[in-house]
Amino acid sequence: MKVHAFLATLLLASPLLARPWTEAASGRKIEAEYVSADAQSVTLSVKGGKTFKIELARLSAEDKAFVRQKLSAVRATPAAKATRIEDRFEDIQIKAAGDISVSGEAHPALGSVDDAVRAFMAEKGIGAVTFALSKDGKLLHDRAFGWADADLKTPLQPGVKMRVASMTKPVVMAAIKTLFDAGKLKPEDIAFKVLDLGQYKESKGCDERWQKVTVQHLLDHKGGWDRDVSGDFTSDREIPEMFRVKTEDQTPEHVMRYGLTKRLDFDPGERYAYCNYGYILLVRIIEKVSGQKFMDYLHATVCKEAKTLSFSLSSTDARDRQSGETWYCYAPEYPRKTVPLPFRTEARDGAGILACTAADYCRFLESYSVIGNARRPGGRYRGAFSGSHPGVSAICSQREDGINYAIICNRREGSKSEWNEELRKAVDAALAKVAADMK
Structure with a gap:
């Protein structure tokens, strides 16, 4: 149902702390309580607890000003960051980078890069990360950091699949x-x-x-x-x-x-x-x-060419995920086994539903550029991409020196994606010092 129709049919008494909201185009009004907002929309609650979202562009100037005031108040509150709906991690305790488990095949020159990844995990409270690096068609580094469970008991192993969010798009x-x-x-x-x-x-x-x-x-x-x-x-x-x-x-x-x-x-x-x-x-x-399902066509073409057997569709609910896919750290999945997101991950397939191993994403980068072009033998490519989804921060890179890497984390900061560039900066700085030793 469209917003204007929804407003027209809601004839409900005012809940506590409600205020009138006006649809600019029609003048229709509704009494509802402010719940939350972002730069594009506001979420409201009516009597009985039903919530719905309205685009700010549809509302009156007075309503927009009210929302701006609310957003300004949130930004000015130091505790606001800790009370975001999407991500709550009070129970994750990583005392030091050295406490983070690490396993898998390692290139001897990449110790400092691994250290940068572990330091980032400790700073942000990230429970699981996979990291793979390849050069000129050869996988040189395939590492798993952290744990395979929300209790932080079982060390994570290489070969685990993780959702890559918008890194689905190059595929x-x-x-x-x-x-x-x-x-x-x-x-x-x-x-x-x-x-x-x-x-x-x-x-x-x-x-x-x-x-x-x-x-x-x-x-x-x-x-x-x-x-x-x-x-x-x-x-x-x-x-x-x-x-x-x-x-x-x-x-x-x-x-x-x-x-x-x-x-x-x-x-x-x-x-x-x-x-x-x-x-x-x-x-x-x-x-x-x-004439084929997306994954069937993908495996018959791109995956066959790149030899990426792990590519699969992720599921919103942890109980429906394929074997080998890890956990994601965000409320309400953490530390629960189900994922009652306010939207259906599967319904946004091309926007960010693929899951795979970090090693297989590197194999994809060896065969295709980040804009989806088949790579020419011996060609040099430069590009980067990132992904952000509830419970996922992911980055990848293709470098002119032939190095490709993919890093996937099972957490992000609230609804933001700033961690992607922070992680990229830390990894690239460490890699710059040792890239010449990569053979």
């Missing part, structure tokens, strides 16, 4: 480009037509600019959606309500169809704006054009 790019190479798809093909989106009722009256969004626009994050303007609606809580399904029953198709109801924020191709939605569409295109 999706590579899969799309195999369809280009096979002549089954062209960069200029219109996504709306390839996916036959006109068959869905949500397409009736949709933004006419949809008819201009090409496959290349989706690859380049130029499709027309800007999460800094309209929010990242791939995890919008309105989706289950619109399709009358439980959160755990959401599918990528639900997300795709929901996007048809959203207006584009700019003309396709006009500019760059990082977009998870575009990569969910790209996986639908892979399945539509190939």
